[in-house]
Amino acid sequence: MRARWALLALLLAVLLVALCVVAIEVGVAQTTTEIIWSIRAPRVAMALVVGSGLALAGVLMQGSLGNPLADPGIVGVSAGAAFGAVVAVGLGAAFNTPMTSVAACLGAAAATAVVVAVSLHDRRPEVVTLLLAGVAVTAFCGAVLAMIVSMSASAAVRSITFWSSGSLALSTWGAVWAVAPFVVAGAAVAMTTARSLDVLSLGDRAASSAGVDVAAVRYRALAAVVLLVAAGVASVGIIAFVGLLIPHAMRMIIGPRHGRLLVVSALAGALLILAADTLARLVANPIEIPIGAITAVIGAPVFFILLRHTRARQGGWA
Amino acid sequence: MTRGPALELRDASCTTGNRLRLHPTNLRVPRGTIVAVIGRNGSGKSTMLGLMSSEIRPTTGHVLLDGDDTEDLTLTQRARRRAVLTQDTTVSFPFSVRDVVSWGRTPWQGTPHAADDDAVIDDAITRQDLTALVDRPVTSLSGGERKRVHIARVLAQRAAVLLLDEADADLDLVGRRVVDDLVVEHRARGETAVVVSHDINRLVRICDQFILMHEGRVRLMGPSAQVLTEEHLSVAFGATVSVTGEGDALSVHIP
Numbered sequence: 325m326r327a328r329w330a331l332l333a334l335l336l337a338v339l340l341v342a343l344c345v346v347a348i349e350v351g352v353a354q355t356t357t358e359i360i361w362s363i364r365a366p367r368v369a370m371a372l373v374v375g376s377g378l379a380l381a382g383v384l385m386q387g388s389l390g391n392p393l394a395d396p397g398i399v400g401v402s403a404g405a406a407f408g409a410v411v412a413v414g415l416g417a418a419f420n421t422p423m424t425s426v427a428a429c430l431g432a433a434a435a436t437a438v439v440v441a442v443s444l445h446d447r448r449p450e451v452v453t454l455l456l457a458g459v460a461v462t463a464f465c466g467a468v469l470a471m472i473v474s475m476s477a478s479a480a481v482r483s484i485t486f487w488s489s490g491s492l493a494l495s496t497w498g499a500v501w502a503v504a505p506f507v508v509a510g511a512a513v514a515m516t517t518a519r520s521l522d523v524l525s526l527g528d529r530a531a532s533s534a535g536v537d538v539a540a541v542r543y544r545a546l547a548a549v550v551l552l553v554a555a556g557v558a559s560v561g562i563i564a565f566v567g568l569l570i571p572h573a574m575r576m577i578i579g580p581r582h583g584r585l586l587v588v589s590a591l592a593g594a595l596l597i598l599a600a601d602t603l604a605r606l607v608a609n610p611i612e613i614p615i616g617a618i619t620a621v622i623g624a625p626v627f628f629i630l631l632r633h634t635r636a637r638q639g640g641w642a
Numbered sequence: 643m644t645r646g647p648a649l650e651l652r653d654a655s656c657t658t659g660n661r662l663r664l665h666p667t668n669l670r671v672p673r674g675t676i677v678a679v680i681g682r683n684g685s686g687k688s689t690m691l692g693l694m695s696s697e698i699r700p701t702t703g704h705v706l707l708d709g710d711d712t713e714d715l716t717l718t719q720r721a722r723r724r725a726v727l728t729q730d731t732t733v734s735f736p737f738s739v740r741d742v743v744s745w746g747r748t749p750w751q752g753t754p755h756a757a758d759d760d761a762v763i764d765d766a767i768t769r770q771d772l773t774a775l776v777d778r779p780v781t782s783l784s785g786g787e788r789k790r791v792h793i794a795r796v797l798a799q800r801a802a803v804l805l806l807d808e809a810d811a812d813l814d815l816v817g818r819r820v821v822d823d824l825v826v827e828h829r830a831r832g833e834t835a836v837v838v839s840h841d842i843n844r845l846v847r848i849c850d851q852f853i854l855m856h857e858g859r860v861r862l863m864g865p866s867a868q869v870l871t872e873e874h875l876s877v878a879f880g881a882t883v884s885v886t887g888e889g890d891a892l893s894v895h896i897p
Contacts, residue, residue: 390734523745525734530792533695533728534799535721535749580735 329578329588336591343595344368347602352609362496370495370503371598374560377507377552379593380514380586382567384552387521387582388545389451395568396553399458402562403465404435405550409558410472420499420559425506428558432550435461440546449542489616490561492601503555510551511590517545518583525580563616565623566593572630646709648673648803648834649694649724653703656689663689665859666703671803671851674832676825678845681855682879687838688807690855694836695726695805707803721749725799727806731788736779739772739791746798755800766794769824785812793821804828804835810844822848842870842894854878866892 348364349355378396385394396402408431409424417423439461443454520541524531528538553567570593574585600618607613647670655666664686671677671694679687692698693705696712705712707723715723725746733742743766747759767773770790775783780791789812796804804825810818818841825835826848839845845852852869854861856878862869870892875883879896886893 387735392734519751522737522741523748525737526742526745527728527730527732527734529697529728529730530726532717533697533721533726534745534795535718537717575735580737581741 329584332574332578333584333588333591336588336595340372340591340595340598343598343602344372347371347598350602350606352605366497366500367492367495367601368598369497369500370492370560371601372594373500373504373507374492374556374563375566375594375597376590377503377510377556377593378563378566378597379570379589380511381549381552382569382593383571383582383586383589384514384517384521384545384549385567386571387585388517388524388542389454390525390527391451391455392572393568394455396549397562397564397567398455398462399546399549400435400439400461400465401432401546401549401553402557403462403469405429405432405554405557406562407431407435407465407469408554410469412558414472414476414478420494420496420502422502422505424558425502425555428554429506429550431465432554432557433547435465436546436550440543449539489614490563490619491604491612491614492560492597493605493612495560499559503559506551506555510548510553511586513544513548513551514586515583517541517548518581518586521545521582522580561616563597563619565619565627566596569619569623569627569630570596572627576630576633647671647706648708649836650706650709651693651700651703652706654693654700654705655702656693656698657701663858664693667860669853669860669863671834671836673834674829675850676829676835676837676848677851677853678842678849679836679838679853679855680840680842680845680878681861685855685878686858687855689858690853690860691726691805691807691836691838695724696720697726718749721799721801723801724803724805725796725801727792727796727804727809729807729811731785731792731812733780733788736781738777739780739783740767740776742780742791743767743772743794743798746795746800749799762798762800766798769797770794770820786814786817789813790817790820793824797824802833804833806835806837806839808838808840810839810841818844843892846870846892846894847890870894 347368348360351364353359381396385396385399386392405428409428412424412427413419417427439454439457440449442457443449520536523534523536524538524541532538570589571585574588574592578584578588600615604613604615604618649671651667651669653666653668656664679690681687689698693700696705707715707720712720740763744763747762750756767776770793772790772794775787780788793809809821813821822844825837828835846866851863851865853863854869854874861878862874867888870885872883872885875894881896884895884897
């Protein structure tokens with residue numbers, strides 16, 4: 325297994341570098357140094373940052389909740405982030421600035437806090453309630469968001485419509501710098517939870533009796549998820565399926581240990597978003613397809629196959 | 643080293659909502675003994691074990707582990723002193739058998755004992771006859787095999803007090819015998835075990851004391867001859883219970 329995961333990490337890294345080169349060289353407009361450095365390179369960088377953030381967040385959500393269906397989109401993190409960012413922009417903050425990223429983090433943290441508060445049972449968040457509360461909070465944030473956007477006079481707020489299915493078209497170096505530090509910080513926190521997340525697979529009672537502070541690990545993981553996802557959502561919108569799909573696929577190949585799963589998933593998430601974004605801008609040229617549509621169109625069928633395969637091999641999820 | 647009881651409940655009670663699940667209870671589990679907790683479903687056995695393992699906080703009173711109030715111990719300190727086998731054996735992801743057993747070593751991370759990790763894990767795997775399964779995903783195992791994996795994990799924790807909640811539930815005859823033997827061996831080292839089980843006739847052969855639970859109270863605690871009488875059992879189980887034989891051959895059944 326050790327050789328296998330190292331090999332996979334290497335393979336993904338090589339593919340990623342190759343795809344970076346392709347994404348920078350290929351495009352509708354003529355390739356000039358100016359276009360490369362001010363348009364394509366920041367977009368590629370944003371794809372790497374956002375993709376790895378989403379995949380890492382998926383690993384953390386699934387691991388900390390012991391549920392393979394958990395995803396940042398489900399627990400209210402993404403919707404809360406979008407909500408926070410819209411409020412900030414409505415109040416006059418500019419897009420793709422650290423200020424908006426912070427607001428997105430606050431929105432995501434607030435949504436997560438509500439979900440956790442509802443699900444607390446005996447001082448620990450109870451998983452099924454947490455997932456269901458997440459669905460409710462996501463629906464609520466989405467509805468209020470739609471109302472704000474449709475009623476707002478602000479052009480900046482109105483431009484937010486692209487968020488529902490995500491786009492990297494507006495990525496600048498400024499945007500990258502507004503997102504990357506959050507993702508790096510979230511990734512660092514994520515790595516500290518790896519070993520505890522393994523033990524958490526025992527369920528709350530057994531993990532706790534083995535000496536793991538279940539609530540603390542879960543809160544730390546959720547905080548990391550907020551950092552990994554929120555700033556990205558503020559900048560490129562909500563991109564579905566990456567957080568769900570990547571950890572599943574990687575777990576099938578290298579097994580469930582969270583340390584290596586985090587590393588490999590970060591690489592695979594970056595690769596998937598970069599590939600999807602490159603397709604998004606080339607396939608229907610000169611129109612751009614929303615990237616979230618591409619990840620969902622690729623993701624849903626692949627996910628079905630994974631579901632069938634995993635069920636057959638393991639005899640179920642638990 | 644103190645020679646007090648391994649576990650002690652001092653006026654410990656447990657209430658959830660309006661329901662008093664365990665009335666205020668005083669009891670001591672002496673070191674080097676095996677103590678059984680028996681009683682009907684819902685009589686308070688699991689609550690008792692939950693308090694002993696400090697999974698449940700006492701609503702009133704105190705639970706002492708090795709002389710220290712469990713409230714004053716960290717999760718890690720508790721995990722070094724007592725290991726708990728819960729009834730639920732599900733594992734969320736397809737970790738290998740060896741991975742799961744290795745988690746028993748969690749409380750010893752960063753201590754000199756961590757140097758023994760591999761030896762301790764191998765030993766636990768061998769004792770539970772899991773050598774052939776070490777690389778298999780636990781999610782692919784049968785209920786009984788999975789139970790043995792968790793017993794191995796609990797053994798690997800190397801705690802002085804073992805708390806086993808229906809360890810025998812999914813096990814076949816051989817598996818039960820293996821668990822009995824390891825508990826007896828544990829006692830031979832001067833250490834302590836508390837077991838919850840419905841198989842009273844098996845418990846008779848290995849347990850030093852019985853705690854008979856009835857409607858959220860300890861009806862009686864003592865050796866088998868004292869507790870396992872037709873009178874006490876009939877009241878506690880709400881049915882006519884007959885007891886034949888004595889000593890290790892004592893047998894309880896419902897005619």
